[in-house]
Amino acid sequence: MPEHAANGTFVAARIERGWRTQEDFAEAYNATADTLNSKARISVRQVRRWESGQTSWPNRDARQVLTRMFGASLEHLGFVPPAGKATRLGGAADFKPDLEDHVLRRTFVGGLLAAPLLDLAALEHLASAVRDARRYADQELVEHLRGALDETARTDVLIGPHRAMPAALGILSAINSAARDAKPEIRRQLLGLGSRAAELAAWLHRDAGSPHQAITYWHNQSKEWATFTGDGAMHAYVLLRQAQALGRHDPARILDLADAATSGPWILPPRPRAEALQQKARGLAMTGAGEDEIERVLEEAHAALDQAAETYGPVTCTGPLGDGYTRDRLMVQSGICWREAKRPDKAVAVFRAHLTDRAFGPRDHAHYSAFLAGALAEASEPDEAAAVALGALKVAAPPRYGQVITELHRSVRILFPHRDRPAVRELHERLLMIAAG
Incomplete structure (x- = not known):
């Protein structure tokens, strides 16, 4: 014994x-x-x-x-x-x-997941979503939930995942409940919308710092509903999002997922195909591929974007897949690829050329600025790295954009040899204050 x-x-x-x-x-x-x-x-x-x-x-x-x-x-x-x-x-x-040790827990989607909520107000959001769903019938219900999902995604952008999470889970609960008794065509539309909502829930859980198990659950739910509705493009898109959700863990699997998204039995529209190819290039960089191979795949991504139609109007969660994927976004993500390829100098040059306030809203600008800060740190520019990181933290701290803050922690670790510099010390102290709060 x-x-x-x-x-x-x-x-x-x-x-x-x-x-x-x-x-x-x-x-x-x-x-x-x-x-x-x-x-x-x-x-x-x-x-x-x-x-x-x-x-x-x-x-x-x-x-x-x-x-x-x-x-x-x-x-x-x-x-x-x-x-x-x-x-x-x-x-x-x-x-x-x-806070997560004190949150309420409630079961959604057939009792398969005890999803973390935040407070009593969050529980009211869920009850409200289900009550509202009962006021509508058939197509009107679908449009009501579609509008609610788009508004939830906007909430995430403006004030962060913690405030958007309850509404997203409420919408998923309403969709799951309504789809059981809906007519076949309405059920198909509801499950198609549910696939989008589940993918958003996976994103929110990731940005809120939830365990990987919760993120995986919602990705799998999204793929299941996409399969039920015959939406191969959505299935492939979730594979891409799964690759992104791995962060820097398991580079071989990141590459496998991105490759599957671009070469499986489905056809991604040009914009999300370009994003998946960029993710494949990043996987190649992380697994030690040569610069020529990385460059070749990035060129394929640009070629895919060349085939994309012009977008009009605001980008929404329920609109065409990947509608917000632009040339500037591809370029800054290429900067991340070059950083993974141990070319921080090249990464910095790409970021500086394409990471602008004109091309990106505050949240996305902060997100990519966190990667720029790390590249600057790796390129032996500690003061500028800390200054860029502090700017990103100013945007990310109030709504608690988790992925931005996580990447800034990575930058602080790189900057550790320069911890006596004032800006680096200030960055370290502010991140500690956020973690303690």
């Missing part, structure tokens, strides 16, 4: 957050320790000790880092404190769990 009980809860939490191997986790732990100015470092051996239960309660420094990484108490990660000892943040003050 083993002397120690394995900590399966910790293993599951690690995998859910995208750290699929103990090596991945140790690397992420040490990077987080850098952002906290902690001298504590771990090896894979220490991860094994935690997961095997050989170490049932981490030391003070490790508790601080683990709390930051997971946003949860150590008990929630399966660790057992010594008798009479409560979880403490860095050993200095009683840990106050993240």
Whole structure:
């Protein structure tokens, strides 16, 4: 009989957050320790000790880092404190769990997922969405929900995923309920709309920092409904979004997903096809392909955009797939590709030429500015990198745009050798304040 009980809860939490191997986790732990100015470092051996239960309660420094990484108490990660000892943040003050530890939970879509909500007002959003759906019939219901979904996507852009999430989940609940008894053609339209709503829900969960399991669930739901309605282009588009959701984890799978989106038994419209080809180029860069091969795929992306029709009017969540994908967006994403190819100088040049206030709204400008900051840091321009990052953080902090903030944390880790410079120190301190809040 083993002397120690394995900590399966910790293993599951690690995998859910995208750290699929103990090596991945140790690397992420040490990077987080850098952002906290902690001298504590771990090896894979220490991860094994935690997961095997050989170490049932981490030391003070490790508790601080683990709390930051997971946003949860150590008990929630399966660790057992010594008798009479409560979880403490860095050993200095009683840990106050993240908002997600206090949220309401409710089951949607046949009871398959307990989706996190935010507060009582969020619950009212859901009840309102279902009540409103009952006031409409057939085509009128479809149009009502379509308008609500477009408004939810605009809410996300303006004030962030945390405020848009309840409405998106409410719309999904209403669609799932109404589709059960709808006439065949109305059911088909509802499920088609539901595929768009589920893809948006996956995006919102990703930007809100939800576990990867939740993001995957909504991507799978979106693909299922796209399959029911025969929408091959939507199925392919979700493959692209799945590749993007992996961030920098599992480059080989990123490449596989992007390749499937562009070469599977479906035809993507020109704009999302261009985006999928760009993502394929990024996957190639991450897996060590040569610059000529990356350039060739990026040229294919530009050729796809050449075939796209002009867009008129505002871009909406329920409009043509990828309607907002422009030449400037392709170019700045190409900058990300060159950064992954270890050409930060080339990436910086591309960003500077195409990342403008005219081409991008505040949220997208902040998003790509975070990548520019990292490229500048890698190109040995720490002061400019910190200045760009602070500008992005100013936009991203109030609505809590999670992907922007995550990328800025990555930039801070790169800038760690320059932490004594005023702008770098200010960036570090502001990110710590956001994390603590």
